[in-house]
Amino acid sequence: MPYIGRSTDGFGVRNRFLFVASANDTSVSGADANGATLTFTDGAYVDVYLNGVLLKAGTDYNTNTANTIAGLSALSANDEVTVIVFDVFTVADMVSATTGGTFSGDIILSSTDAGASSAPNLTFNRNSSSPATDDVMGKISFKGKNDADEEIEYGNIEAVIADETDGTEDGKIQIGIMRNGTVQTRFAMAGNSDTKFFNRNVQLSSVDFKARGNEIFLDSDDDTSITADTDDRIDFKTGGTDRLQIQSTSGNNVVIADGLTLTDGNLILASGHGIDFSAETNSASGSASALLDDYEEGTFTAAFTNFSGSATFSNAVYVKIGQMVFFTLHITGKSNTSDGDQMTVSGFPFAVLGEHPASVGMNDNEFGHAMVNTAEYLYFYNLTGGPFTYDMFPHTSGYARIQGAYRIA
Numbered sequence: 491m492p493y494i495g496r497s498t499d500g501f502g503v504r505n506r507f508l509f510v511a512s513a514n515d516t517s518v519s520g521a522d523a524n525g526a527t528l529t530f531t532d533g534a535y536v537d538v539y540l541n542g543v544l545l546k547a548g549t550d551y552n553t554n555t556a557n558t559i560a561g562l563s564a565l566s567a568n569d570e571v572t573v574i575v576f577d578v579f580t581v582a583d584m585v586s587a588t589t590g591g592t593f594s595g596d597i598i599l600s601s602t603d604a605g606a607s608s609a610p611n612l613t614f615n616r617n618s619s620s621p622a623t624d625d626v627m628g629k630i631s632f633k634g635k636n637d638a639d640e641e642i643e644y645g646n647i648e649a650v651i652a653d654e655t656d657g658t659e660d661g662k663i664q665i666g667i668m669r670n671g672t673v674q675t676r677f678a679m680a681g682n683s684d685t686k687f688f689n690r691n692v693q694l695s696s697v698d699f700k701a702r703g704n705e706i707f708l709d710s711d712d713d714t715s716i717t718a719d720t721d722d723r724i725d726f727k728t729g730g731t732d733r734l735q736i737q738s739t740s741g742n743n744v745v746i747a748d749g750l751t752l753t754d755g756n757l758i759l760a761s762g763h764g765i766d767f768s769a770e771t772n773s774a775s776g777s778a779s780a781l782l783d784d785y786e787e788g789t790f791t792a793a794f795t796n797f798s799g800s801a802t803f804s805n806a807v808y809v810k811i812g813q814m815v816f817f818t819l820h821i822t823g824k825s826n827t828s829d830g831d832q833m834t835v836s837g838f839p840f841a842v843l844g845e846h847p848a849s850v851g852m853n854d855n856e857f858g859h860a861m862v863n864t865a866e867y868l869y870f871y872n873l874t875g876g877p878f879t880y881d882m883f884p885h886t887s888g889y890a891r892i893q894g895a896y897r898i899a
Contacts, residue, residue: 507573511565518571519558529557530575539572540565614649621654627661644668652680759783764812786810788839792819795834795867797880799823808839810898815840819868819892832877835868835892841899842866848894862896 507528509518521527530536533553538545540562545551552561559573585591601609614628632645645667652660660681666673669689679685705717713730723737735745759765764783767773773780787810792803801823808817817838841864848860848868859871870878883890 503577505575505577507575509571509573511567511569511571513565513567515565515569516562517555517558517560518562518573519555522573527557528559528573528575531577535576537574537576539574541570542572621651623651623653625651625654627651642668643673646673652682782812784810784812790817790837790839792821792835792837794880795836796831797829797833799829799880803835806837810840813843813898814895815898816895817893820889821892822889829880831880833870833880833883836866838862838866838868838896843897843899846894846896848892850890850892860892860894862894864899868892868894 505526507522507526508524509522509528511518519528530553533547536547536553536559538547538551538559540550545562547553550562551559553559554561559571562571565571585593599610599612603609616625616627618625627649629649630647631643633641633643636642645665648664648666650662650664652662662678662680662683664675664678667676668674669676674688676688676690677686678688701718703717703719705715705719708714708716713727715727717725717727719725720737722739723735725732726734731747733747737743737745762783764781767780767782770780788808790806790808792806794801801821803819803821805818805820808815810816815838819835821835842862844864846862848862850860850870859873859875861869861871863869872878872882
């Protein structure tokens with residue numbers, strides 16, 4: 491009869507041993523006529539034949555001695571004793587193919603296939619006669635205990651029908667994770683829709699994220715996005731319109747639409763660079779440059795030149811915009827009444843290109859003129875155009891206020 495026993499490890503489901511007796515033998519054991527050693531676990535699962543006739547256990551023989559058939563009537567020479575040993579097994583530790591069950595140990599699927607075919611395979615088959623969208627075709631659950639000794643599903647993997655239409659079938663894999671006492675879907679990947687992550691951020695560690703020219707959408711209606719559909723250029727869109735472009739084009743690396751507002755911080759430009767107004771259509775025909783490349787403000791230390799009297803300089807400040815320097819200066823004190831040299835001031839912050847006029851106001855209504863020259867001196871003139879000398883400066887608590895501008899060399 492068919493028999494279920496141990497797997498093939500040198501033994502079949504039953505083993506047959508043949509012994510050829512010597513005269514007066516009453517037992518058989520050890521190696522048989524074919525060199526196989528008689529062994530059995532339970533004598534109740536042994537059949538013994540003498541010259542083809544089945545003997546009765548306990549009457550014609552016994553198995554009281556391990557691996558020995560004893561108690562035989564004295565045998566004749568060349569009698570054949572055949573011993574059939576059946577493997578002993580249990581069917582208690584099994585899982586029903588119909589009702590299912592629980593494995594308490596590891597389950598290992600193993601294959602020695604060295605080819606390109608798929609092996610080993612694990613198949614979940616929902617053999618439904620009426621499949622429908624959102625049918626769950628199979629689920630792997632991961633369960634454990636909580637601190638109340640309750641069995642909890644902490645995570646699962648499900649395969650779902652996304653479209654059961656013949657010829658256009660789509661599937662979906664989704665992963666659920668326990669959060670605040672409820673298993674929630676955190677990841678879903680479908681053949682007919684986007685791959686979605688739910689309710690949490692996605693963190694990539696030591697992994698590159700590659701969009702490959704596709705858009706990354708940032709809002710629910712897909713009109714705010716980042717894309718790199720043009721080589722060496724990144725486009726930022728809001729409302730479906732390009733607002734910012736960053737590209738490798740020389741001289742035009744960043745393009746901003748609709749203006750730029752800084753709510754905090756400063757706009758920092760590298761040395762030698764500035765704000766280019768060359769796109770302005772109303773430039774003069776003689777325009778040599780439309781680049782505003784510098785802005786600076788500060789103080790400078792002014793002093794009279796060739797003057798032995800006393801004076802105090804204050805509010806000596808300047809503002810530099812591009813190549814133009816605008817300055818103001820306040821002078822108070824007593825002059826040297828015997829010094830008839832032309833009144834001059836030095837100490838300007840930048841070298842001067844050419845001569846530039848400055849305006850002067852004095853407290854005795856002697857409003858004069860001044861000129862900044864390439865020697866970086868401020869020369870004073872009276873209203874008639876003659877030199878304004880030190881001895882002309884108001885003697886008692888006199889002051890002068892000067893403001894002007896010049897182009898740097």
